[in-house]
Amino acid sequence: MLKCTINGKHVEVKEGTTVIQAFKMLGEEIAHYCWHPALSVAGVCRLCMVEIEGNPRLQIACNTAVTEGMVVTNKSEKVKDAVKWGLDFHLINHPLDCPICDQAGECGLQDQYMKFGKYDPEMAEKKVNKHKAVDLGERVVLDSERCILCSRCVRFTEEISKTNELGIFNRGDRSEIGTFEDKPMTDKYSVNTVDICPVGALTSKDFRFKQRVWFLKDRPSVCPGCSTGCNVDVYYNREGFWRVKPRYNPNVNDYWMCDEGRDTYKYQNKFDTVVVGHRGEKEVMKNVNRVINPMHITGGHAEMMDVQFLLQKISEKLGASKPADVALVVTGQSTNEELSAIVSFFASKFDKKNIYHWQNEPEKWNEFDGLLMRGDKNPNTKGLLKVLEQNGVQAQLWKPSLTAGKLTIVVAPENHSAYKDFSAMVKWAGSGQSTIWLGPGLHEDMGMQGEWWVIPGKTTFEKKGSFENFNGHVQSFEPVTTVIDAAVSADEFVTLLKGANFLEIHKIYRNPVERVENQFIFERGEM
Amino acid sequence: MAEVKILTEHYHDDNYRTVDGYLAKNGYEMLKKALKMQPTEIITLVKDAGLRGRGGAGFPTGMKWSFLPNNGEERYLLCNADEGEPCTFKDRMMMERAPHQLIEGMIISAFAVQSKKSYIYIRGEYFYAADVLRKAIKEAYDKGFLGKNILGSGFSHDLDVYCGAGAYICGEETGMISSLEGLKGQPKLKPPFPAVKGYLAKPTVVNNVETLASVIYILRDGVQEYRKNGTEKSPGTKLFSVSGDVMKPGNYEVPLGYPLKDLIEKECGGLKPGRKLKAVIPGGTSAPVLTAEEAYKATMDYECLANMKSMLGSGAITIIDDTRCMVDLLGVITHFYHHESCGQCTPCREGTGWLNKIVRSIHAGNATVNDIDTLCKVADNMKGRTICALSDAAALPVLSFVPKFRSEFEYYIREGKSQVRGISYAQMHH
Numbered sequence: 001m002l003k004c005t006i007n008g009k010h011v012e013v014k015e016g017t018t019v020i021q022a023f024k025m026l027g028e029e030i031a032h033y034c035w036h037p038a039l040s041v042a043g044v045c046r047l048c049m050v051e052i053e054g055n056p057r058l059q060i061a062c063n064t065a066v067t068e069g070m071v072v073t074n075k076s077e078k079v080k081d082a083v084k085w086g087l088d089f090h091l092i093n094h095p096l097d098c099p100i101c102d103q104a105g106e107c108g109l110q111d112q113y114m115k116f117g118k119y120d121p122e123m124a125e126k127k128v129n130k131h132k133a134v135d136l137g138e139r140v141v142l143d144s145e146r147c148i149l150c151s152r153c154v155r156f157t158e159e160i161s162k163t164n165e166l167g168i169f170n171r172g173d174r175s176e177i178g179t180f181e182d183k184p185m186t187d188k189y190s191v192n193t194v195d196i197c198p199v200g201a202l203t204s205k206d207f208r209f210k211q212r213v214w215f216l217k218d219r220p221s222v223c224p225g226c227s228t229g230c231n232v233d234v235y236y237n238r239e240g241f242w243r244v245k246p247r248y249n250p251n252v253n254d255y256w257m258c259d260e261g262r263d264t265y266k267y268q269n270k271f272d273t274v275v276v277g278h279r280g281e282k283e284v285m286k287n288v289n290r291v292i293n294p295m296h297i298t299g300g301h302a303e304m305m306d307v308q309f310l311l312q313k314i315s316e317k318l319g320a321s322k323p324a325d326v327a328l329v330v331t332g333q334s335t336n337e338e339l340s341a342i343v344s345f346f347a348s349k350f351d352k353k354n355i356y357h358w359q360n361e362p363e364k365w366n367e368f369d370g371l372l373m374r375g376d377k378n379p380n381t382k383g384l385l386k387v388l389e390q391n392g393v394q395a396q397l398w399k400p401s402l403t404a405g406k407l408t409i410v411v412a413p414e415n416h417s418a419y420k421d422f423s424a425m426v427k428w429a430g431s432g433q434s435t436i437w438l439g440p441g442l443h444e445d446m447g448m449q450g451e452w453w454v455i456p457g458k459t460t461f462e463k464k465g466s467f468e469n470f471n472g473h474v475q476s477f478e479p480v481t482t483v484i485d486a487a488v489s490a491d492e493f494v495t496l497l498k499g500a501n502f503l504e505i506h507k508i509y510r511n512p513v514e515r516v517e518n519q520f521i522f523e524r525g526e527m
Numbered sequence: 528m529a530e531v532k533i534l535t536e537h538y539h540d541d542n543y544r545t546v547d548g549y550l551a552k553n554g555y556e557m558l559k560k561a562l563k564m565q566p567t568e569i570i571t572l573v574k575d576a577g578l579r580g581r582g583g584a585g586f587p588t589g590m591k592w593s594f595l596p597n598n599g600e601e602r603y604l605l606c607n608a609d610e611g612e613p614c615t616f617k618d619r620m621m622m623e624r625a626p627h628q629l630i631e632g633m634i635i636s637a638f639a640v641q642s643k644k645s646y647i648y649i650r651g652e653y654f655y656a657a658d659v660l661r662k663a664i665k666e667a668y669d670k671g672f673l674g675k676n677i678l679g680s681g682f683s684h685d686l687d688v689y690c691g692a693g694a695y696i697c698g699e700e701t702g703m704i705s706s707l708e709g710l711k712g713q714p715k716l717k718p719p720f721p722a723v724k725g726y727l728a729k730p731t732v733v734n735n736v737e738t739l740a741s742v743i744y745i746l747r748d749g750v751q752e753y754r755k756n757g758t759e760k761s762p763g764t765k766l767f768s769v770s771g772d773v774m775k776p777g778n779y780e781v782p783l784g785y786p787l788k789d790l791i792e793k794e795c796g797g798l799k800p801g802r803k804l805k806a807v808i809p810g811g812t813s814a815p816v817l818t819a820e821e822a823y824k825a826t827m828d829y830e831c832l833a834n835m836k837s838m839l840g841s842g843a844i845t846i847i848d849d850t851r852c853m854v855d856l857l858g859v860i861t862h863f864y865h866h867e868s869c870g871q872c873t874p875c876r877e878g879t880g881w882l883n884k885i886v887r888s889i890h891a892g893n894a895t896v897n898d899i900d901t902l903c904k905v906a907d908n909m910k911g912r913t914i915c916a917l918s919d920a921a922a923l924p925v926l927s928f929v930p931k932f933r934s935e936f937e938y939y940i941r942e943g944k945s946q947v948r949g950i951s952y953a954q955m956h957h
Contacts, residue, residue, distance in 0.1 A: 041716060042716070042871075043716040043872075043914060044871045044872050044873065044914070045872075045873055046872055046873055046874055046912050046913060047873075049912075057911055058911070058912070063716050063718070081908075082908070082912065085874070085908035085912075086873065086874065086912070088908075089873045089874045089876075089877040089878055089881075089908075089909075090873055090877070092877050092881055093877055093880070122901055122904070122905075123881065124888075124898070124901075125881065125884035125885065125888060126884070128880065148873065149870065149871075149873070149876065167711075168711070168870070170870070171694070171867075171868065171869055171870050172865060172866065172867070172868040172869070172870045172876055172879065172880065173865070173868070173870065173876050173877055173879070173880040174870070175870035175876065
């Protein structure tokens with residue numbers, strides 16, 4: 001262990017620690033753009049300047065290792081001046097188009113300027129012009145003028161995703177980020193470059209121009225995209241979810257998540273917003289994405305019902321059925337709490353043999369791309385298997401070749417796109433006599449055949465519960481916000497069947513906020 | 528005192544560039560001697576002789592060699608023949624006239640640092656020199672000076688020529704290593720230094736052409752004799768590339784510590800008739816400029832020029848007489864560094880462009896007197912803030928040109944034309 005003094009505070013650090021890491025450990029403020037804890041040191045932004053006692057020259061904290069007895073400060077006038085100028089060099093060719101920039105509000109340049117800058121620019125010359133709105137691929141857009149060439153994105157594709165797709169082309173102040181031969185980026189982790197971009201140079205096609213970040217709130221959750229269970233922050237407002245960003249967890253996902261996982265908020269929203277048409281005649285279509293009301297469907301005719309009333313009907317129906325006639329279908333997309341509630345409830349009343357496990361492409365479950373993405377698109381397969389074992393259940397695979405039960409309770413998966421056989425299974429479920437469908441998503445074939453009780457299910461970001469990931473790491477999470485008022489999770493469903501009042505549950509699990517369709521009008525008032 | 532020809536003794540002989548001509552002048556004798564010595568002996572000899580790097584920084588060569596870690600890793604010797612510093616042309620002459628001198632020097636040095644493979648990283652524009660070197664290397668292989676088991680000593684060595692692509696930054700040693708590795712020519716962060724992790728992350732020594740060639744003569748003459756030339760702290764002779772407004776520009780080999788005044792007036796035949804000395808850039812364009820007064824007092828060694836807040840650099844001396852406009856000259860220099868900045872570190876990438884733009888707006892008559900101060904402030908804040916020294920190289924000329932010739936800059940801004948020439952930039956260039 002080495003002893004050193006940072007801004008007058010004494011600290012002991014391990015050998016090989018850099019000065020910037022020591023600053024971070026102490027929570028001392030230090031400006032930096034190119035340094036990122038998970039990437040190699042580039043040492044190019046020259047903002048993390050520190051003054052080391054006995055060294056007349058300022059040093060960069062990111063490439064200086066702590067030595068015994070080192071006395072470091074970044075509070076001296078010399079350092080402040082260097083940082084001010086460092087920022088000035090970053091800004092002279094920056095377009096300063098914050099009002100139309102999507103990064104505004106979470107931009108490194110803005111933050112540093114508010115901390116260290118607040119001066120009038122001395123640059124009176126013409127700025128360098130570079131390429132604007134460069135399409136880097138399916139998900140990322142580049143604005144070269146805003147780019148400060150910190151090379152974080154380049155190092156990300158080199159060191160983390162290992163696709164080596166990005167590079168810095170040209171030289172001097174003509175340098176620009178780009179892909180080789182302008183090929184589109186095919187990186188499955190490309191949006192991470194947007195996250196680590198300290199400025200508005202790289203923006204996500206999915207999120208840009210949708211919301212101002214200061215109108216959004218974020219809450220932690222877990223990605224339901226696959227069995228890795230990346231820790232995420234979900235950005236939401238009263239209209240719903242807007243984006244998913246990775247949250248640091250060294251045991252699971254480090255700082256990263258895959259692009260596929262970032263789409264998981266989409267199916268959890270009430271509406272799926274689709275832009276139709278070409279430039280100039282664009283039309284925004286809002287397709288309903290989720291089951292909004294509890295329904296009783298017979299012969300394609302849906303009858304909206306109050307959830308309490310519907311549950312009463314279901315309860316009666318279940319009570320009248322023979323144990324052998326009732327089946328339960330579960331998936332690894334439900335939380336441990338939901339599964340243990342519903343499985344033990346079912347096991348206590350009906351025949352354990354009638355519990356089925358709906359699997360999506362189980363032959364792919366062991367696939368792994370080497371970084372985060374796994375073939376098992378269920379976040380809680382391991383938890384499900386444990387729950388089944390605890391209840392002494394030997395679940396059968398749910399597939400169309402089995403005879404449909406007289407009454408099937410389906411705790412449906414929330415992420416339909418991961419289930420290739422989803423349509424087929426919905427049709428299959430309908431071929432039985434009656435189906436109790438507890439799931440968040442809609443499907444056109446629901447209720448076309450047989451008798452259906454559809455109960456809007458909660459999605460991961462609305463639930464409180466826990467997932468067990470591929471290596472047995474149990475992660476619990478709290479609800480982010482509620483999108484569908486009437487939605488219930490499987491454990492709530494069981495509580496309700498046992499006779500609880502929906503409003504009681506509503507109180508427990510909902511945050512009582514009024515939701516509005518248009519956040520902007522809500523904040524500003526009608527104009 | 529006059530020219531002392533040690534390195535350049537036989538350069539007038541056209542045959543000297545062939546192996547036979549070189550052998551006829553006792554070539555490769557020192558290699559034979561060196562191979563019988565212990566490697567550490569050679570390093571000690573070079574240390575004692577006080578040989579300093581001739582590429583620009585003047586770092587003691589023997590010391591550089593002794594920094595290599597003894598961990599049994601493969602080592603590389605790289606010869607820096609990129610010679611990008613504007614106004615320098617000594618290495619080119621050395622490679623074109625005496626390729627075998629460099630090859631011999633390199634084999635001796637490689638033996639001293641126990642390297643099995645070395646490269647000559649040659650400037651992209653030096654087609655002819657590269658050609659000459661390649662031929663010479665082939666001859667050396669044929670004669671058994673290179674390859675396996677050189678002259679029966681058990682020491683094997685391979686040598687190759689690698690052509691750069693014309694970037695100034697690849698003359699910086701870590702930039703050169705990046706380029707040689709096939710990467711973009713950008714300097715690497717230090718530490719680790721090349722002596723620990725250099726080419727292909729192996730211990731690497733990078734030396735200038737002239738430095739490597741000088742090793743032969745330290746071996747030949749011994750420490751005592753070698754130290755007779757030059758000063759206590761800057762021993763030996765050095766090649767100076769003199770260009771600009773003198774009667775006889777060219778390469779001159781003189782002992783270090785030689786008075787600049789003598790070099791201009793005796794060796795170079797003085798200034799053109801009727802002209803007066805205005806300024807001298809003593810070590811390539813990145814060295815701070817000296818006024819005529821300072822230049823006449825200067826001696827060409829590392830210490831004296833450092834005391835004058837300039838530097839010996841690569842030994843490229845540019846003589847500027849009273850018909851030259853300093854504002855125009857600074858424009859040439861800032862344009863060069865703007866063009867050549869690699870773009871890695873922000874202060875250099877943005878600062879070089881900013882400096883150039885300010886000088887251009889002075890030329891265009893759009894500047895105000897405040898811009899002179901901005902120019903100095905920008906340059907001052909680029910200095911010492913980057914990975915390599917290019918940013919310093921761009922800042923130092925500004926920080927010497929502007930204070931030393933401030934009246935010319937003020938005149939240019941006030942009148943919109945050059946004080947010396949009486950015409951504007953636009954008139955001069957169209």
